[in-house]
Amino acid sequence: MSPHFAQRMEKVEPSAIKELLALGADPSIISFGGGYPDASLFPAAQLEQVFRDVIRAPGGAAMQYAPSDGLPRLREQIAALMVNDGTPCRPEDVLVLQGSQQGLDFAAKMLVDPGDVIVTEDPTFLGALIAFNPSQPAYVAIPMDADGMRTDALEVALKANPRARMIYTVPDFQNPTGVTLSLERRKHLIALANQYDVIVLEDTPYRHIRFAGETLPTLKSLDTQGRVIHLGSFSKVLVPGLRIGWAVAAPALLEKMALLKVAADTQTSTLNMAATSLFLDRFDLTAHIDLLRRSYRHKKEVMLDAIRQHFPQDVTVTDPEGGLFTWASFPAGFDATAFMRDVALPLARVAYVPGATFFPVDEQPNHARINYSAQSEDRIREGIAALGKALRQAGPV
Amino acid sequence: MSPHFAQRMEKVEPSAIKELLALGADPSIISFGGGYPDASLFPAAQLEQVFRDVIRAPGGAAMQYAPSDGLPRLREQIAALMVNDGTPCRPEDVLVLQGSQQGLDFAAKMLVDPGDVIVTEDPTFLGALIAFNPSQPAYVAIPMDADGMRTDALEVALKANPRARMIYTVPDFQNPTGVTLSLERRKHLIALANQYDVIVLEDTPYRHIRFAGETLPTLKSLDTQGRVIHLGSFSKVLVPGLRIGWAVAAPALLEKMALLKVAADTQTSTLNMAATSLFLDRFDLTAHIDLLRRSYRHKKEVMLDAIRQHFPQDVTVTDPEGGLFTWASFPAGFDATAFMRDVALPLARVAYVPGATFFPVDEQPNHARINYSAQSEDRIREGIAALGKALRQAGPV
Numbered sequence: 102m103s104p105h106f107a108q109r110m111e112k113v114e115p116s117a118i119k120e121l122l123a124l125g126a127d128p129s130i131i132s133f134g135g136g137y138p139d140a141s142l143f144p145a146a147q148l149e150q151v152f153r154d155v156i157r158a159p160g161g162a163a164m165q166y167a168p169s170d171g172l173p174r175l176r177e178q179i180a181a182l183m184v185n186d187g188t189p190c191r192p193e194d195v196l197v198l199q200g201s202q203q204g205l206d207f208a209a210k211m212l213v214d215p216g217d218v219i220v221t222e223d224p225t226f227l228g229a230l231i232a233f234n235p236s237q238p239a240y241v242a243i244p245m246d247a248d249g250m251r252t253d254a255l256e257v258a259l260k261a262n263p264r265a266r267m268i269y270t271v272p273d274f275q276n277p278t279g280v281t282l283s284l285e286r287r288k289h290l291i292a293l294a295n296q297y298d299v300i301v302l303e304d305t306p307y308r309h310i311r312f313a314g315e316t317l318p319t320l321k322s323l324d325t326q327g328r329v330i331h332l333g334s335f336s337k338v339l340v341p342g343l344r345i346g347w348a349v350a351a352p353a354l355l356e357k358m359a360l361l362k363v364a365a366d367t368q369t370s371t372l373n374m375a376a377t378s379l380f381l382d383r384f385d386l387t388a389h390i391d392l393l394r395r396s397y398r399h400k401k402e403v404m405l406d407a408i409r410q411h412f413p414q415d416v417t418v419t420d421p422e423g424g425l426f427t428w429a430s431f432p433a434g435f436d437a438t439a440f441m442r443d444v445a446l447p448l449a450r451v452a453y454v455p456g457a458t459f460f461p462v463d464e465q466p467n468h469a470r471i472n473y474s475a476q477s478e479d480r481i482r483e484g485i486a487a488l489g490k491a492l493r494q495a496g497p498v
Numbered sequence: 499m500s501p502h503f504a505q506r507m508e509k510v511e512p513s514a515i516k517e518l519l520a521l522g523a524d525p526s527i528i529s530f531g532g533g534y535p536d537a538s539l540f541p542a543a544q545l546e547q548v549f550r551d552v553i554r555a556p557g558g559a560a561m562q563y564a565p566s567d568g569l570p571r572l573r574e575q576i577a578a579l580m581v582n583d584g585t586p587c588r589p590e591d592v593l594v595l596q597g598s599q600q601g602l603d604f605a606a607k608m609l610v611d612p613g614d615v616i617v618t619e620d621p622t623f624l625g626a627l628i629a630f631n632p633s634q635p636a637y638v639a640i641p642m643d644a645d646g647m648r649t650d651a652l653e654v655a656l657k658a659n660p661r662a663r664m665i666y667t668v669p670d671f672q673n674p675t676g677v678t679l680s681l682e683r684r685k686h687l688i689a690l691a692n693q694y695d696v697i698v699l700e701d702t703p704y705r706h707i708r709f710a711g712e713t714l715p716t717l718k719s720l721d722t723q724g725r726v727i728h729l730g731s732f733s734k735v736l737v738p739g740l741r742i743g744w745a746v747a748a749p750a751l752l753e754k755m756a757l758l759k760v761a762a763d764t765q766t767s768t769l770n771m772a773a774t775s776l777f778l779d780r781f782d783l784t785a786h787i788d789l790l791r792r793s794y795r796h797k798k799e800v801m802l803d804a805i806r807q808h809f810p811q812d813v814t815v816t817d818p819e820g821g822l823f824t825w826a827s828f829p830a831g832f833d834a835t836a837f838m839r840d841v842a843l844p845l846a847r848v849a850y851v852p853g854a855t856f857f858p859v860d861e862q863p864n865h866a867r868i869n870y871s872a873q874s875e876d877r878i879r880e881g882i883a884a885l886g887k888a889l890r891q892a893g894p895v
Contacts, residue, residue, distance in 0.1 A: 102695070102723040102724050102725050102748075102750075103750070104609070104697065104725075104750055104751055104754075105609070105663065105695075106608060106609065106754065107607065107608060107609055107610055107611045107614075107633070108611050109607065109611075110607075110608060110754060113754065113757045113758065113761065114757070115753075115757065135563065137562060137563060138562075140557060140558035140559070140561065140562050141558070143558045143561045143562075145553050145554065145558060145561065148553050148561065149549070149550055149553045149554065152546070152549040152550070152553065152769075153546050153549070153550065156542050156545050156546045156549065157542065157546065160537060161537035161538070161540045161542060161737075162537070163739055164537065164540045164542065164545065164737035164738070164739040164740075165534060165535075165537050165540075165737070165738055165739055166532065166534055166738045166739070167739070198763075199596055199762075199763040200763055200764055202762075202763050202764045203762065203763045206761060206762050206763070210504065210506065210507075210632060211503060211504060211507060212501070212502070212503065212504055213504055214504045214505055214506075217504075228760075228764065231757075231760055231761045232761045232762070234761065235607060235758065235761055236504070266502065298499075298502075300501065326499040327499050328499050328501075340558075340561035340562070340769075341561070341562060341563045341768070342560055342561040342562055342563070342564070342767060342768030342769045342772075343561075343767060343769060344763065344764075344765070344766070344767040344768075351499070353499075353500070353501055354501055356512075357501075357503065357507060357510065360510045360511070360512065360628075361510065361632065363625075363628055364510065364603060364628045364629045364631065364632055365596075365599075365600065365603050365629070365762060365763075366595075366596040366597055366599050366600045366603070366741065366762075366763070367597055367599045367625065367741075368741070369741070370739060370740060370741040370767050370770055371738070371739030371741075372549075372737075372739045372740060372770065373767055373769065373770065375739075
């Protein structure tokens with residue numbers, strides 16, 4: 102039997118680099134590939150305590166079904182986090198999600214007919230493209246510089262694409278580049294969204310891991326017309342294994358996303374929502390985040406120092422003010438995918454994510470996303486030294 | 499701003515009875531509405547222990563990201579459960595899902611273009627219709643009798659609908675009717691699916707809660723051409739709050755569903771997969787299920803006894819061999835939705851699910867789904883007596 106698949110599956114394909122990335126899971130490889138937080142900093146004792154107490158709570162409510170919008174107390178707590186971050190938010194503006202990834206799926210499903218345009222940063226988060234593809238969008242990718250998405254180019258793109266339905270952005274410490282959208286551009290982006298009647302999908306998984314510079318307002322806080330869908334996540338600030346994220350949006354949008362939530366998986370895990378909620382009631386998330394910020398700042402510095410010391414001079418890297426990634430750009434002609442396959446993995450025993458996969462339209466081969474959060478400082482130094490040596494031996498391209 | 503929604507949102511609408519069902523959450527109401535398992539039977543002490551131990555495990559792996567297909571050990575264990583149930587299955591044939599609800603969403607996404615036909619039982623599980631609707635199917639609903647979906651009518655429907663892509667069935671103790679598909683019809687259904695080149699989506703959340711009669715083979719075990727997608731769930735046999743379900747399907751289908759999993763939410767919660775896996779390694783799920791079977795058999799008997807005693811003679815109910823529901827049919831002209839709104843809720847203080855909502859094409863008003871698993875025996879007796887009194891007072895329609 103050869104199945105007849107729906108047309109929307111046409112763009113649902115395995116990632117071109119899936120097998121390459123799988124090689125990075127070999128423990129003898131030093132992997133800078135995944136977007137993993139540092140497991141040694143997980144608040145395990147606290148999580149053990151809150152899971153124990155929610156399971157013990159009378160009536161077994163944490164093990165039973167729960168409202169598909171999320172536990173009411175957790176929605177209150179997330180609204181309070183948003184307000185503390187300068188973004189007006191009521192509990193009823195919050196939809197709890199199975200990780201913020203689920204919000205990417207819902208936003209595209211809700212807004213994008215086949216052939217409609219999603220505007221993204223260039224490069225952008227690969228997982229977002231994977232989430233959007235079943236909705237069969239066309240992509241328009243906007244170049245970036247050190248201040249994030251170039252909104253002058255965004256304006257040209259919106260003018261040229263009347264079917265643009267959504268602007269997708271990771272404004273803080275973007276994945277994959279580590280770059281942050283400037284305040285001026287945030288304001289310009291909102292003005293353009295208003296002018297061209299486009300929804301903005303603001304994805305903020307790294308936002309609270311800022312270790313330099315000043316916090317900038319969320320796009321949602323600058324939203325004057327209820328057209329920003331804000332996605333947040335506990336994956337990077339608590340633990341990824343809980344799969345708890347959220348959306349904040351205007352009622353007309355959030356109601357539809359809530360219906361898609363019922364359709365997609367009924368609800369997020371009651372146990373995980375209850376445990377997260379009790380963690381927030383009982384422990385100081387801000388103090389925990391401070392610990393992460395100090396650690397990741399230091400690891401970022403260790404990595405950039407090692408890169409300056411070991412990499413050829415013609416390789417540039419971004420210097421992020423937060424988040425988990427730096428973005429290396431190699432000279433034109435360098436193929437980071439081929440280098441990983443032929444040299445970095447088998448000889449240097451180091452993995453990164455080849456940059457080509459992050460470009461929605463025209464793949465550029467000469468970049469790499471390098472993660473500094475997951476490995477210890479020693480492994481960072483060792484891995485970067487090995488990678489630098491391999492790059493120097495490969496010589497100019 | 500009034501958002502421009504994608505066409506697929508046209509059928510994504512709030513359930514007509516959402517507000518009515520919400521009234522059933524009032525603790526002064528005896529609710530036979532939800533499909534809730536009995537929370538007093540949740541294995542809380544065991545879950546507390548396995549959550550503790552997976553959180554304590556070295557390296558924090560249970561809190562970190564995990565493979566999107568599911569933890570390898572859990573896939574092995576689910577394959578073993580399938581094999582013990584008489585269905586050939588290898589670990590690589592298993593995809594772990596965020597509850598089996600997620601499999602309903604993926605199957606429709608994968609197979610159904612707008613206007614393609616999904617064939618269902620009549621009535622069928624409301625949550626499945628909600629999951630399928632964003633894929634914009636047309637529905638053809640097949641009448642049922644005491645042996646389940648009438649496969650003679652299925653044959654006529656498949657002949658008449660060349661765009662039929664999928665037959666959706668809950669063969670064991672169906673939701674909402676409690677009826678089980680006979681062995682002869684299982685074989686006929688598979689033969690028809692082969693003949694008309696249609697995928698079968700077999701949904702089995704209640705399968706292991708059998709308390710009378712003999713276990714019948716899964717449709718997947720009768721599948722000769724790799725065209726059955728089997729969905730299973732721990733929600734009813736362990737706890738719903740974990741949100742762990744699974745799909746078993748031929749590689750060509752499972753690969754696509756695995757890609758949709760990455761797109762939809764990256765992965766199911768690592769903590770919940772690890773805890774479920776350790777529970778299965780350490781405790782006897784079969785013994786726990788035996789406890790549920792004994793309890794639910796008894797509750798079912800208490801409910802049917804009470805119905806025989808208190809309901810008017812012209813109300814018939816199914817006598818399920820397992821699962822959570824009986825299906826009441828009232829005389830023609832009776833409106834179970836209006837009766838719930840006007841009498842059952844405000845006067846009898848009892849809730850059920852009005853049957854109209856379970857019919858995909860032509861709503862029949864004179865049925866109700868009544869759950870016997872969630873309430874204590876005393877509350878079952880009390881609620882059925884109050885409902886019976888209200889029905890008798892309402893008199894013949």
